[in-house]
Amino acid sequence: DIQMTQSPSSLSASVGDRVTITCRASQGISPFLNWYQHKPGVAPRLLIFGASSLPSGVPSRFTGSGSGTDFTLTISSLQPEDFATYYCQQSYSSPRTFGQGTRLEIK
């Protein structure tokens, strides 16, 4: 199985800050890397697919980048609704595996 490692595991930031979350795969997976946002009690939301593509309706302040084994999710200017947990997931091979999550909290 491909192991996905996110860092940091938690992060405190303020509205308006720029934040970056990193995801590292145990082998090359380009470009099969997705990012999800999850808030308690709400359905998880696909934020980024194919490492850098945004689904319709996702704000442009979310940016995905990276290749090979190393990927990043950047939020350019945090909004109050962005405080959530973020997960990366590889779709390179089965079984689909997720990172352990990064909890983004209000400072």
Added chain:
Amino acid sequence: QLQLQESGPGLVRPSETLTLTCTVIGGSISSGDYSWGWVRQSPRKGLEWLGSIYNNGFSDDSPSFRSRASLSVDTSKNQFSLRVSSVTAADTAIYFCARYDYDKSVDAFDIWGQGTAVTVSS
């Protein structure tokens, strides 16, 4: 807008079989290049993919659950289901159903249900 809604027992006794159902609302389970899967979330393991099933009944299972989990689809009811046998406390989790867009330009879980909490306890 297509939505997914999980349903299940909430509480299951150890060694019993857990059955969860996901209803597809606002669209057909039979249309498009999609599979229908299950992901669970637990404090110990985070998010784990259990398996996915296609409209034709072909399923892709995680090796970690293959011996205990089975998936099925009922296109007449617009539903798909997960059965996990011989449950233990380690199966306590929030279970999500999700649509997987396997078009290679997407290749992601693009729609999720809100999740249903399952506790394994006597």
